[in-house]
Amino acid sequence: MTELRIGVFVCNCGSNIGSIINCSELADYAKNLPNVVFAEDNLYTCSETGLTKIKNGIKEHNLNRVVVAACTPRTHEPLFRGICNEMGLNPYYFEFVNIREQCSWVHQKEIHKANLKARDLVKMGVARSARLEALEKYQVEVTSSSLVIGGGISGITAALSLAEQGFEVYLVEKKRKLGGMLNDLYRISPNYEDPSEYLQLVKKVEQQPKIILHTNSEIISIEGYIGNFYVTIKGQNKVESVEVGTIIVAVGAQVLKPVDYYNYNGKDIITHQELEKLLKENKINQKNIVMIQCVGSRIEERHYCSNICCMNALKNAIIIKERAPDTNITILYRDINTPGTKNELYYRDVRKNEVIFLRYNVNKPPVIEDGKIRVYNNSLKDDIELDYDLVVLSTPLIPNEDNKALSQMLKVPLEENGFFLEAHVKLRPVDFATDGLFVCGSAKWPVSISEAIAQAKATAAKAAIILCKPRFEVEGSTARVDTEKCVGCEVCIKICPYGAITKDDNDQVLVRNVLCKGCGLCGATCPHQAISINHFTNPQILSQINALVERE
């Protein structure tokens, strides 16, 4: 075996770590650990300067293991592994020690103990690095086509963008018609576009030879992994299986039916969705119209703001006013949500248009009684009574009921309200945590048409990045089964959240590496210790524990 030459790089992370942990002392401490031939501290190890120092360290000291004591592998492991790789060192010879989240941040008030803990963590990391094994990433063949689930504006846009970039797309829509919610709208805010202008895209989809359209269809199963998803689509008359490389979820959302709010009856107390239909049919001639915002949203049982209702109500108010200027329209609101340039200007225009805005207090919401609406007014410190012929309720978009089933098929999470949950709310807004899966539009969160279009195009870029190459690399730190020890009890198959473990034709348990995320559940569960996790083997973990308990 070649001589172990471990380098340790301790990061101050500005003062995030450095103000609590004495990093230069920690680096000195590391120098005396077994097999460590080089150690130093940097202000920011992740900065280009810090990275250069790692590279120089590897070069000048012939390092064959690199330990960085810094922040979290969640954000920075790929970067440091990449640097090792660039220097010809197998990336799995890199070990991350978290002395920020696990040390300086949580033990700010116990500086001495925090420093002792940092030493222990580094000692453990160094011990583990000595046991690391070189691993290879797996190459996966990529089928150069995509599935788009949902034929509303998001799905249509994503499918067209991918098709126009040259990829084959299977577009699956539950209903008979494409267009989703656009079919129910009368006009679109803030420019009063006729939805038919957007629905022109439906024609484009139908004429696009690269798009294979499945309407009246639903997904009944999804198997496989990035580059190789096997999808079963059930149409009216037949069931079909297709193979795709990526999947885009664009299933949209639905409008909450406010059965428990404000005496909703679908006749003179209706939703905006119902109002749009009446506007289409030109059936609005009421004299006094009251609109109520935040019906069923921004309340205890449903915290979120549905984003699009204010603009929608403003638009419908203007349409009615333009048709019949003497209609009295009052909008009861809590906060008017019209962010940005176009929306806010629109709101200003509406205010000029003799639409009355009355703010209500969530603790004293409006009451509909005896044909009148009573609403408490803060300035008057009294109720205002309003006549109405029609009440229109702004109800939020809520997740589709079948999101749950779809999320289970895709093995992706939903957030607490039932919308799909992206990989990272800030920097990976249209990716799922699982490779090859993407999400756009109101399936993720209520959005305007314009936002849905941008998101859909973003998913098309993300999918194209995968589809444009013949192969895709996936993690090497996966589970492996010791066939000698395995008795075939299948506990691992049941517990694997990624469906990565199966049995082969000979009844032998098998890990499908590309599906395996190396989470370790199987290894921890296996009653016969037949499963080990690459990069987290028992000897590696025991070496850490031993280093910890063998205090000097």
Add this chain to the structure above:
Amino acid sequence: MEKESSIMVIGGGIAGIQASLDLANLGFHVDLIEKEPCIGGRMAQLDKTFPTNDCSICILSPKLSDCYRHPNIKLHTLSEVQSVSKKEKCYSVEVKKKARFVKEDACINCGLCIEKCPTKVNDKFDMYLRKRKAIYLYYLQGVPAVMAIDKEHCLYLSNLDKGKDICRQCENVCPKEAIDFSQEDQISTFNPNAIILATGFRQFNPSNIPQYKYAEFRNVITGLEYERLICASGPTNGHLERLSDKKPPKKIAFIQCVGSRDIKNQKYCSSVCCTYSTKEAILANEHDSEIQSFIFYIDIRAAGKGFQKYIERAKQEYQVNYVKGIVSEIKIDENENPILYYENIASSELCTMTVDLVVLASAMIPSDNIEYLAESMGIELDEFNFIKTVPSEPIKTTRKGIFVCGACKEPMDIPSSVTEASAAAAQAAQYASQNKGD
């Protein structure tokens, strides 16, 4: 897939970075143009990001590095577009790269030059709350991690035309002979098949609202100044303190719509202030659990994913109070404590409140060179000088082959900027593939 096309991305903030990375991963060559010495933009200046309170630079810095290392991306820092003309299947773009006076491939960022440099300059990156030297690294995690010399303030360079030959200490001390005073501004021509604009925003100067006395009162600061003050790598190493007396504040007011939703200034809404002020108030309380915050607002606009819940948490766990009402005037007492005069809309009362620190949520406005850029590119701006788009084509400018993403088209948050950046990459890729120069 075979790609020979190249695409130019103008602006190296998070939007430009994401667009560049996506295009590079699609196989295109990308020229990324950034006017500052390092890429990173506004996101690099922020302390944490809402609603997850992720450390901003921590989630950004791997992307900076990816951009720097990507074989398909060429970074052009200190660079600005001079002119654009259309050729047959591509554009011809003239870019001026300002002299850095430091050889990018030689500087090892050892910092010896900074120690020696005698000239101190107010630091733009730190919102002028700290001094830097005339030779400087734009910010600590900046990419590329090389020094730049500020020509205007460098003793040697600024005295050169007076016939004086002084200082040159950086040159003497540099172990790599990286200082190169002979560098000159250079004009290069590029022929991209498509262009993406991602020039971001700047902050409205609240001195334009005289009743807030921003220029006069040291304890009235802007949101971006607050971000630097609370940031661990900022001028106070993350210790939140007042500029007047370095005392830690216990009571902070955050005023919304400063220059936004204001007919005298910007009529539009800056979109992100309600949530970022909430974040800033939460962070204050995380630094010191005795700190109470008051957010003065017109409407709370928090429609993004998890934002309402964030606000609920701020109220319940972090002593953040929301006051509907806009502050009409700020005065100070003898200890420079700001006194706010406002109408509390909930109680319909005229009130005053004395606080230790006021943070102004100043409007987001387009970057200062946008008019010039728009004119040279032949694209239209909207009435506020944001780049004009229509809702049905949120990524397209008024000129074919030129796309736009992020806050240069409308104030927006990081997720929307990142989303649009990827969308712009898709559209530019599509356009460039169909209009390849044969």
